[in-house]
Amino acid sequence: MPPRVEAAGVSGLGPSTLVERARARIGAFAELSKFGIVLLVLVSAGAGFMLSAPLGADFPWMHGLVVLLGVMLLSSGASALNQVQERDRDALMARTANRPLPSGRLAHAHALAFAALAMVAGAIILWMGIGRTAGVLGLVAAVFYNGIYTPWLKPSSPFAAVPGAIPGAIPPVIGWVAGGGSLTDAGAIVLSGILFLWQMPHFWALSLRYRSDYASGGFPMVSEVVGVEGTARLILLYASGLTAWSLAAPTFGVGGPVSLGVAAVLGGRLMWLAIKFARRPEDQRGWLSLFLFSNFYLLLLFAGMVAERLIWRLVS
Numbered sequence: 001m002p003p004r005v006e007a008a009g010v011s012g013l014g015p016s017t018l019v020e021r022a023r024a025r026i027g028a029f030a031e032l033s034k035f036g037i038v039l040l041v042l043v044s045a046g047a048g049f050m051l052s053a054p055l056g057a058d059f060p061w062m063h064g065l066v067v068l069l070g071v072m073l074l075s076s077g078a079s080a081l082n083q084v085q086e087r088d089r090d091a092l093m094a095r096t097a098n099r100p101l102p103s104g105r106l107a108h109a110h111a112l113a114f115a116a117l118a119m120v121a122g123a124i125i126l127w128m129g130i131g132r133t134a135g136v137l138g139l140v141a142a143v144f145y146n147g148i149y150t151p152w153l154k155p156s157s158p159f160a161a162v163p164g165a166i167p168g169a170i171p172p173v174i175g176w177v178a179g180g181g182s183l184t185d186a187g188a189i190v191l192s193g194i195l196f197l198w199q200m201p202h203f204w205a206l207s208l209r210y211r212s213d214y215a216s217g218g219f220p221m222v223s224e225v226v227g228v229e230g231t232a233r234l235i236l237l238y239a240s241g242l243t244a245w246s247l248a249a250p251t252f253g254v255g256g257p258v259s260l261g262v263a264a265v266l267g268g269r270l271m272w273l274a275i276k277f278a279r280r281p282e283d284q285r286g287w288l289s290l291f292l293f294s295n296f297y298l299l300l301l302f303a304g305m306v307a308e309r310l311i312w313r314l315v316s
Helices: 015-032 035-052 061-085 108-129 132-156 161-168 171-178 186-209 211-217 222-252 257-279 284-315
Strands: none
Touching (some): 015 108, 035 186, 061 108, 132 161, 132 171, 161 186, 171 186, 222 257, 222 284
C-alpha cells in the first residue's frame, strides 16, 4: 500500500510555522495601523491628561487608561483606513509598496474590517468611558482625516499639510478633557497649538526626502510650487511659530520655569537647524537633520512639562 500523503494545509504545519505565521499576521496589522505614529499620538494624549488631571489621591487612573485605549484604537483604525484608501497610490511608491495591502500580505476586506472595528470601538470607549466631548473630538478627528484630508486635500493641494494638521492637534485636547479639563481651557488650546505647528516642519522635511516617491504616487508637494528654497523658508516660519508658542506656554499655566527652559533649549536647536537649512537649502543634510530632531522635539517638550508638574507636586 502506498504511503499516506497529507493534504497541504494548517493541519500539516508544525507549531513553529504556525507561530511564525501568527507573528507575521500581527506584524502586518501593526504596520497597517502605523503603530509608530500611534505611539506619538498616545504621547500627546497622555501629556494632555497628565497636565490637567488632579494629582494625589484623587488621580483618575481609570480615566487615564480608558483615554489611552480609546485614542489608540481610534488612531489605529483611522491609520488603517488611510492605507485602505491609498492602497493604489501606495503601490506606485517605493517607500510604501511593501505595505500590507499593496504587497498582498493582507486582504482588502480584512484591512477594512479591522479599520472599521477599531474606529467604532475607540469612539465608543471615549464616548462611554470619558464623556460626550471626548467622543465627539475623536470622531471629528477621524472624519476630518479620513473623510476630507485623505481623499480630497492630500491628492489635490500641495499645502494640504496645513489643514491636515487639524486632526493631529486634537489628541492632546482629548487627554486634557479626560483629565477633567475643559475644551476651552488655555492649556487645551496651548497643547493643541503646539501639535498643530509642529506638524508642518516635520512633514515638509519628510516630503523633501521622498519627493520622487510622492510624485510617483500623484501627491502634489509644496516643493513643486515654491521649490526647495521656498519650502525651507516655510519650515523656518512654522519653526519660529512653534518655538514662540512653546515658550509662551508657561504664561498660560502650562508648565513653569523648567518647561520654559526645556522649550528654550529645544526651540533654540530647532531654530538653528531651520535657519541653517534656509541658508543652504541645496544641502540635503539640512532637512534630514531637522526631520530627525523634530521626532524628539515633542517627546522631550511634553516630558519636561509633565515631569515639572510631578516634581512640584512631590516637593509641595
